Amino acid sequence: MKVLEEFKKIIESKRVLVSTGCTKDFCQAGRMVHTDEPKIGGNRPLETIKEEALAFLWELWQDGIYSESQYEQRARDVIRDIEAATVDEDVWINEDSPGRTATWWQTAEELQHGLRLAWKNSRKCIMRSHYLELKVCDLRHVTRSVDMLITLFEHLVEAYNDGKIQPSVFVFPPRSTKGTGPMFWNSQLLSFAGYSQEDSSVIGDPSNVQLTRDIIELGWTPPEPRSRWDLLPIVAMAEDDAPALAEVPDKLRKLVEITHPNFTDAFKQLDLKWCPFPALSRLGFDIGGVQYTAAPFIGWFMDAEIGVRNLADTFRYNSLPSVATAIGFSIDIYRNRPEYSGVECMEDLPDYEQLLWKSRAQTELNYAVRWSFMQQGVSCIGSLAASNDWSNFDDEHAKKMGYRLNSDPYWISPPQGSIIPLWHRGGAPNYQPKPMITRNRINPVSLWKQRKANLKGKPTYVRIWNGKPIHTPLTAGGQTASWAADKTKVISSPLSPNQDKVHIYYGSTGTTAVILAKRLQSRVMQLKTHSHGNFDSLNNLSVGSISRGDTILVVAATTGNGNIPANGTVLETKVDSLRKEAIDKSSGVNFSVFGVGDSGYSTTFNAAAIKVHEILKNIGFTPIREGIVKADVSMEALPLSAFNRWWTKVQSRLSGEVTEIATTNDAFIDQGNMILSLRDATLVLKDPIFPRQDRIITITMDFGTVHYNEMSHLRLLPYNSNPNIQRALLALRIMDGKELVPLKTNQLEGPSFYKFFKEFVDLEGKFISLGWLDKICLSASKSGNNLSVLDTLEKHCSRKGLQISDDLRLQICLDMPLLRPRTFSVASSASYFPGKFWAQLLVKVHPHGRFSDCFLSQLPRNGTLRFSLVPKIPGQELISLRDQPLIALTTGTGFAPIRSLLQQRLSIAQVAAEKKMTNPFALSPISLFVGLQPRDCHVLTDIVVDATRLGLLDVLCLVPSNAQKLRMQDLFCGSASMPKKLETGFVYVCGNAVMVKSVLVTLDRIMGGDTKSLLGHRYIEEIF
Known part of the structure; x- marks a missing residue:
């Protein structure tokens, strides 16, 4: 009886209900697309137009948009407009047949509410609770394909809002009774190309293979070499106009790199990424009898759309097997078991073993997606949160209206299954009211092929130059300006076919290598003796496009663990195949490598550049002068001095002036420059004097007359x-x-x-x-x-x-390794030692450590230390902090910067106390959480006792190693006062990479979002 009452209320509230495809004999709940779903793209009978128009206006009255009198007047006006616009045209009732039809013009207010209702009525969408937040961009005045793209990009950038997405819809003119309406070729504004290969495999997104072919046929030239993550250009087609094509703007094309805090390196090697937002562009809106055929709308992703579907589905990117390997799956381990000795891959295992690893991989991948979007400050909702959001929205609607919202269980329940509560939620009726979001009967590509012979206009390529649109005719199957699609893939203007080429490849962990590679690219493009060849990551180094006489230049950064970056790891796996490809021309191809390294990582300094150098030699290429240069970012953040010297010599070689093979002379020039910058300090004290290994010692030095800042860094040379x-x-x-x-x-x-x-x-x-x-x-x-x-x-x-x-x-x-300086955080304040220029460091003694053991053990009291000051101070803002609290989380020697800050505050607070002044740090106390081995607690006891006495610390939490594996951030999470302090205070985190990432995850959980984005400049981290 309750069900019948609910159905009755739905019918009373929704005057237009359309089929969901189910009959008394057949149910279509198991279909993703129901066979008789209503679609736009054809004329409707005149009476249907009137009925739907009046029903829509009636709903505006019910929702309080119109008063009763306004509704009645507007209904009369609309019916009059419809009758005046009536024409004899074919109408669609299961098929085209002669009839009468019409359309009408909706006000901006009607359009906005109609679009919002259509979202609310979308039975496949879980995020409909936000329907009243939908922003409408009324672009019904735009009638040319070129202008569709220009206006779309303008509003799309604003809606994306650097990741803080505003749900928005961009509405172009509705379909006329004699036309088809404007359309977009792309089903999503941001989507990846899919390139079908001869072996039937696909590079990129298999769901876009046909669209990719269509856009190439229209005139687009994909970047070379092609990759899995090539964004397709957007194609717009106004009514009675030829298509216009444009690359996605730079402000929208930055992809979200999918990383995982617990499998960082493994996920980097997977090279997974995704678009920052969904923007459906081939669906339409059916509102009051008016059909909007081009109305793309932007929202935000739910994590499972990417992690469980797009990246994981076998018919899409099929990433689960590689993710499983990244999190620990090894076929070799299975082979060691007698029952699996003959297996070769995961698919050879029993289904329950496959499910074990694929389920784990799916969970970790979905987590990585959510985490990555948070890290990069891009809106994304989790499956549990979306499920709860929908359930609450539906419950509130049922309480108010007496019936539940429409929902399609196949779509609305997140794909993780029963672990999501919504999976168990029953009782939701599956009905479809209008206004609604729907598909289009007409395929825009097919339509273009049918009518292009009868149109005067030609397809157009649109790009923005100096803020102004530039239009270029497209030639079917021809060239487009590929550089607009990706600044890292440049096709230079045609040059003499006899000119040798310079190919540039890069391996990057951050931005330094890419910046230098682009700088190198601009210089190469100015050469008159050579033409510009490939510009790409090392993963895409291809011998096929390299000819005898060409030169390969590489800019290679090194990861913290000494590996080639993720965008270069593929090179290591295809050395043998590249050597075979290059057998006829390798002896005529020269190369040089510019390494971007950090001598702070002495054991892996420029290790990736060295590996790349050896790989290119193994392929058969010949190193030219400066075959490898090892720049040091610890001496110069952007190592332009070394880069410029390298380029000068490479350029000389390219012009034929120099032919010598590689030398390491420049590395010693840099070393000489570094040595010239060093100053002398005197060792005052080592505490303890004879330290045990794996223990932290305090080093006190006399700087003479050299001043240093609190929380700064020193580089010391272990001569x-x-x-x-x-x-x-x-x-x-x-x-x-x-x-x-x-x-x-x-x-x-x-x-x-x-x-x-x-x-x-x-x-x-x-x-x-x-x-x-x-x-x-x-x-x-x-x-x-x-x-x-x-x-x-x-x-x-x-x-x-x-x-x-x-x-x-x-x-x-010259074959001897260079002596590299070690970087340390200052653990003191000069003001703490009146009349002296003393500085202290915290140094952990590593067995056979070049500085901590070998050097310091031989250094006597009053011995000389060679040092230089590092100008950059990450915690600079904390030194003058007076009116905001500070939360500090450190481990081991990461306590040094806070120790420095505490000494500074102690010296100031002691003077204030002696003068009977108020505590100058009363409004900015430090909540200190420290992880230390019990044997190392001496580095803080003397400081924190005085700091507590003078009111500089309001929380002191010391977490030594413990059998319960209790971490410092666990206690921080349990502190009741921390959430309040996070609202206005600063957060300082210092420790190793694992510790910093773990703390950040805890902070994200407390703050309910991306800590770095939410706190901005109030979050400071240092990783050692």
């Missing part, structure tokens, strides 16, 4: 000891350490051998190549050499009667 220098001089038969090394530097003369061995090279490191060894000992093996530089010299160069020429000596010296 070689005098005994080791003497051993090196003796091994290489250097009688006078003052003799100059024959290096060409920007100094007046090269360094002495003594200085060279003290500060230029690491005598406790290992030789780079040992390429000189066969000149000394033919039987010596270069492989497996784990000896230090000193031990190698004494083993091979100390033999009696051995003659070492000057050239050989220089070759040996």
